[in-house]
Amino acid sequence: MKLLFSFITVLLLVIIAYAGIRYASLYYVFGVIIPYAAVGIFITGFVYRVLKWAGSPVPFRIPTTCGQEKSLPWIKQNKLDNPSSTLGVIGRMSLEILFFRSLLRNTKTELREGPSLAYGSDKWLWLAGLAFHWSFLIILIRHLRLFTEPVPYLITLLNNLDAFLQIGVPPLYITDVVLLASVSYLFIRRVLIPQFRYISLISDYFPLFLILGIGISGILMRYFFRVNLISVKELVMGLVSFNPQVSADIGSIFYIHIMLIATLFAYFPFSKLMHMGGVFLSPTRNLANNNRMIRHINPWNYPVKVHTYEEYEDEFRDKMKAVDIPVEKE
Amino acid sequence: MSDVLKPAELSKINYKPPRKEWMKTPVNFKHGMYIYPAKAKNLKYLDMPNPREWSPTDKDWKLPENWKEIVLEGMRERLGKYRSFKIFMDICVRCGACADKCHFFIGGGDPKNMPVLRAELLRSIYRGHFTKSGKIFGSLNGARELTVDVLKEWFYYFYQCTECRRCSVFCPYGIDTAEITMMGRELLNLLGCNVNWVIEPVANCYRTGNHLGIQPHALMDMFEMMLDDIYDRTGIRVKPSFNRKGAEILFVTPSADYFAEPGIYTCMGYLVLFHELGLDYTWSTYASEGGNFGLFTSHEMIKRLNAKIYAEAKRLGVKWILGGECGHMWRVMHQYMDTMNGPADFLEEPVSPVTGTKFENAKSTKMVHITEFTADLIRNNKLKLDPSRNDSLRVTFHDSCNPARAMGILEEPRYIIKNVCNNFYEMPENTIREQTFCCAGGAGLGTDEMMETRMRGGLPRANAVRHVHEKYGVNRLACICAIDRATLTTLMEYWVPEVKVTGVHEMVGNALVMEGEKERTLTLRGDPLKETEGEVNV
């Protein structure tokens, strides 16, 4: 049901874009208004969400420590998994954000005959997640060639590297393959394994379908229904320079691609995709475990009712005196 | 599940449980799987809301009339006060990395014990009441209305989480179920839905200074018995002081160490160690509880109970505080105390009076963990140790959740153990250190009402212990947590009865060669020191 709902929504988006271009020729709507609106929503929404998170204070310093603390000088601290300095935190966060360190912890043990245990590791989720995010990022950067004139050298270089296998004309991008493969894996895993199907929501399926749709439409556009790249670049440069010009000689597949991307952008701030921003703010990861070294301040710390020593002694004074415990008042 | 099954149902082989969505599966309170509610008198003593007589199995929970408003307002307030809560409500992608990391899920298989789903219990309400998409798409997008059934589900599952933080280690965003459970319990507390096993210790601790409600004179009796036992085993009369002004150090440890078996042997370990060092320290009857069940109640309650530690240190005029072996106590001391009740500017930066070592890592909070203190002593050769006295023990070490995942005390206890006994074996890698499995009795679950839940939740831990028992003949499970000492004892008795539980300082006490001691024939426990009779292999 949730799956179907997500799939149909994405399909509907495709149909809308196709029909809008093919039958209503709404080039301006799909080529200009929707992209602008989507980017607008994305930026405002993203900033709003991050500001809202930042608006809630961090009352306590609660890092999850995953290694030896800094204590006595002769005990080796694990500076990355249990950082006590800002530098260490940056290291920990970098490992987390660039390499998904925590997912890599999925070790498993195999019991074999013989004296020693063998440690394997359940790395598929980590691998697929990493492959997906990195290829997505590279594809995104690669697309900047459409947004820049002249195209910076680094982007051209990345582009060439990505296509270095030189298979087919135009040459196949490795990241295209990796992206589709990893998203498919993440999708199949979610559908086939009952634990994950049980916990999955629309907001889990929908982005997967959307990204799958974006990937497929992009590949179709590059390899099968070729579009006029020069017109595309003109359109994009027009958008970037706030001087949009539409042209009718780009195939409708391009508008489908744009529609799906626009949807992703607009949907982003309202969804779990915000983990992209949230991961930076997670208090169990981005704080140093220096709790006993430097006092953490809680901005809303307020006085509470306590049971004072005086009240305690008043209640138990006789009993304390009977066993020679020193008291304040005789 | 119905109580009576037809014979035919028993032999059904293609039985698959109905594939209902989790939101449509209400909880069923069964004996052995929930804790009795807090007694009204305890709630009243603490000025906590809605004291009444009730039971989770009742249809009517006697909630205040505007209970819904209270919960939603409570959520709103906490979303604004805790970034952790807000972020954890928003960014979970349900990748499932945590799903099989919870000991309760591993041992019992209840899907709502998967950390992701435990959090969804709260998240679904967050979506339904605080987000647009939740309001529009409803249950399709994992949102739902707050109902009494939801509340019952919260009560059931937030008291089936030991706040051990194991799932948080594996989460790519560090989402910490302990934090979510704490919020869930805070909200339940607003309605007076809490458990007596937590609230009674809280009330006792508030009044008498310790969980069992032991009054000062009785406390002295307990110590006397321990001192007699020490005399019996070592021939030395140890004389600790209580509430003594002007001592250099205040020592704080969980009260289970004075009263409970086998905690008392760990406590004897502290007593002989401090005696041998000639440490200028004092115990306090007012601050006679290191543990803090406020952690299992609400942030405010943590602060209310914790306040007495610094207050007492100040009143007695000590220089710094030393803390005994305890898990959740140390989460509070390490991550909350200074922020809540500091700054401790009336204390001095801790320096070991024996070795002169400065405990740089405790310079603000001014409280040192006993394993840091003892490891430093051993490293500087200040203790005369005879590890062969522990030769009858084959030891493995259980990393207690909070010292491992909220502090990172991993090597200190291991260093001590390796110096006080000759036979030490590690359990498999994915069951120790930051990946350690909980005893399944933490966070206020360690009561006999929960026995079945605890036994199955403790299976992953026990299973690893059994492995080293079968492979290396391990017969002693060491830990640095008072709750562990109580609950692992029970757990071992069920799963691996050959293995007994010990605190690290009990072994220190046994190995410690004291000045003027008689020839030791008994351990602190009163067991014969077998190996000392024959050859001495140091």
Add this chain to the structure above:
Amino acid sequence: MNIEDIVLRKKADILRRGASLIMETYSVNASTFFKDQKDPFANPVGYTISQGMEAIFDTLVRDEANKRALDFLDRIVRIRAVQDFTPSQAIGFLFSLKKVLREELQKELQENSMYEELLLLESRIDNMALVAFESYMKYREKVYGLKVKEFKNMAFRLLEKANLISDIADEEAAVIKNDTRAENMK
């Protein structure tokens, strides 16, 4: 060819079905996890069951009530005794083995009319069920015993103080303790 040989030949199938039949007494989420996760430490339940089924199978074909097999059966029951099952559910999985056998051996049974031999196998299952029942009760009693024991441990010193727990040796020592106590407090 006797029935044991046939059963041995179909060992893999019978074991697989037997194990998945126990797994399926859990929720669908849990049963996939119990089946798929092979790490004995990350998945003690699944590991114990798959190990245990093998041992049970051996007992079935050899009629050897060997210690190892009984030990494994005991381990499975020990786990199920504290899980969310009624007593009949907890040990009922053994009876459903009968159905697996009947279905797996259907053809051979008809062809060779081995029903008498089947009855023999089934009575072995019945015997195991009796053993399982003993284990089950043992562990249920253990759970209740632990509740009492834990309560005693928790307030060990208080109970000792109140003379609620003491043994003979302690009573002798108590006389000395009482004498010394008064002095020591000063």
